[in-house]
Amino acid sequence: MAYQPDRSQYPQRRVDGRLDIDLASGKYLKLWHGPQHPGITGNMSVELTLCGDEIVDAKTHVGYLHRGFEKLMERRTFIQCFPIVCRVCVPEPDFNEYCYAAAVEELAGIECPERARWIRTLILEMGRINSYLMYLGGQSGAFGMGVIGQWTTYIRDLMLDRFEELTGARIYHMFILPGGVRDGLPEGFEQRMEETLRELESTMKDVRDVLFHNAVFKKRSVGVGVIDPAWLEPYGVTGPNARAAGVAKDVRIDQPYLVYPELSYEAIVGKDSDIYTRADVRYRDLLQSVDLIRQILARMPHEGPVMAKLPNVLHWKIPQGETYIRGECSRGEYGYYVVTDGSGYPRRINVRGPSYTHAVALLEHMIINQNISDVAGLMVSLHTYPPEVER
Amino acid sequence: MRDIYERLLKTFSLGELIEQRPDLAFITVPQAQLQDVLIRLRDREGFTHLVLLTAVDWIEDNQFQLTYLLSNREAAVDLGLRVMIPRDEPVMSSIHIIWPTAATYQRELKEMFGIDFLDSPGIDEPFILEGWSDIPPYRRDFDTKKYAEETYSNRPWRETLDPQEHMKKQLYPDGT
Numbered sequence: 427m428a429y430q431p432d433r434s435q436y437p438q439r440r441v442d443g444r445l446d447i448d449l450a451s452g453k454y455l456k457l458w459h460g461p462q463h464p465g466i467t468g469n470m471s472v473e474l475t476l477c478g479d480e481i482v483d484a485k486t487h488v489g490y491l492h493r494g495f496e497k498l499m500e501r502r503t504f505i506q507c508f509p510i511v512c513r514v515c516v517p518e519p520d521f522n523e524y525c526y527a528a529a530v531e532e533l534a535g536i537e538c539p540e541r542a543r544w545i546r547t548l549i550l551e552m553g554r555i556n557s558y559l560m561y562l563g564g565q566s567g568a569f570g571m572g573v574i575g576q577w578t579t580y581i582r583d584l585m586l587d588r589f590e591e592l593t594g595a596r597i598y599h600m601f602i603l604p605g606g607v608r609d610g611l612p613e614g615f616e617q618r619m620e621e622t623l624r625e626l627e628s629t630m631k632d633v634r635d636v637l638f639h640n641a642v643f644k645k646r647s648v649g650v651g652v653i654d655p656a657w658l659e660p661y662g663v664t665g666p667n668a669r670a671a672g673v674a675k676d677v678r679i680d681q682p683y684l685v686y687p688e689l690s691y692e693a694i695v696g697k698d699s700d701i702y703t704r705a706d707v708r709y710r711d712l713l714q715s716v717d718l719i720r721q722i723l724a725r726m727p728h729e730g731p732v733m734a735k736l737p738n739v740l741h742w743k744i745p746q747g748e749t750y751i752r753g754e755c756s757r758g759e760y761g762y763y764v765v766t767d768g769s770g771y772p773r774r775i776n777v778r779g780p781s782y783t784h785a786v787a788l789l790e791h792m793i794i795n796q797n798i799s800d801v802a803g804l805m806v807s808l809h810t811y812p813p814e815v816e817r
Numbered sequence: 818m819r820d821i822y823e824r825l826l827k828t829f830s831l832g833e834l835i836e837q838r839p840d841l842a843f844i845t846v847p848q849a850q851l852q853d854v855l856i857r858l859r860d861r862e863g864f865t866h867l868v869l870l871t872a873v874d875w876i877e878d879n880q881f882q883l884t885y886l887l888s889n890r891e892a893a894v895d896l897g898l899r900v901m902i903p904r905d906e907p908v909m910s911s912i913h914i915i916w917p918t919a920a921t922y923q924r925e926l927k928e929m930f931g932i933d934f935l936d937s938p939g940i941d942e943p944f945i946l947e948g949w950s951d952i953p954p955y956r957r958d959f960d961t962k963k964y965a966e967e968t969y970s971n972r973p974w975r976e977t978l979d980p981q982e983h984m985k986k987q988l989y990p991d992g993t
Binding site for chain 1: 837838840841843865866867868869871872873874884886890893895897916917918920921922944945954955957959961962
């Protein structure tokens, strides 16, 4: 039986959306969960209304991190936007670069060379691994298991070494540009990548033993924070959160892009849709990305151009139009809606981050009736990321 | 995509169909018919996923463009509905009844563009900005540079010290 929040025992909402409660009665308590809390994602905070230790109401406050990115981009030329787009999402910045570059390519009529498409796919999968590693550390940290965060940070550091080798930067790479990528793979990259992947797989076995077979983690995550499959469409739930509810939503398969149609894999789904299942789906997703990287490295072409011929980007004007480019990032559907007006500057860029729906509407809905002690684990299990909300 | 458009045309007075890609098209919808079109698309055409809701400021035409992007996962197609509303009286009906998650988008649009969505839950609560008194910041006539210059003062440059001289002074203040 799927979990359904029951508001019947609680006070009703007033017309303005606020709860009709009297805090002075002593029956209810307002409590701010975050922003300085180890179990919160980024700088968000949740304003909780409690009755005993049970949550009656919650409001997400997204915080004060990066503001006005979309507006800033309207004041920059298309190529100058790259240092901004990659900063929308720290764990996998390349995803923003790909979506934005692909949108610009489509509007400007630029064809990306085949070799660059393989390299882009490789980078996106490496970014997904990085993001999942951060998630696994955070999820276990929310339940007090700090050691797993140390292991995953070590592996992420090795992945960042590969990124540095490939792009020259560790976090913000700006490697994917309209027309292709900046360069091909360095010599010996495949071998060093394979060594890193082996190290990752070995550590993941430890993570499986220590986290997923852990009695404390199981007791605190199984059956907690269930997302009903019926909520997926109304609340715009995508990615691993939807797949853990048994719905095989994966943009890479539903609307394939880059070279994903040429790779062999299947959407990973779970059944129980609780915190444990979401962690398990992400764990399996991570190992699937390892497999995809191996497939890409084995089959990618090593000859040919990596960048199409572009007009002078300093005087670049893109014809009027609008488009939306989406892709599957580690948290779900990510997309860029780009509108151009024929000038050298974008008219409007809107970033559709999966956290936007997961961290606000969905969290506020699913947190009702939960216990205060489960909030941290529950919030991390949605794998939200504040800069996607307050771009 | 064209067949969906033809079916909608039988009931609604729509603008031209703009096919951006085989799997992405945009249609302009009259403001008053938006809710009916959305419900029809969701319930009969399989567009069950609201991808995003955002606005574009066409200041030269004195209009806001609202874009409701819908997705049909089974058919792998996206449809963007564009609604043009007057810029000097930006009021729109809310669609939170159709997709509860739309309330968040509408809250942000109220704050960033000043577009009011009638009866949308929590529409007047600050989403990101608190205590904002200027015009909504995502409008084209809001000048970010001017605002920054007026609101924030420049920090004085830091004094740069020569490490060798600095340590010498620290260790031997009397100059020996």
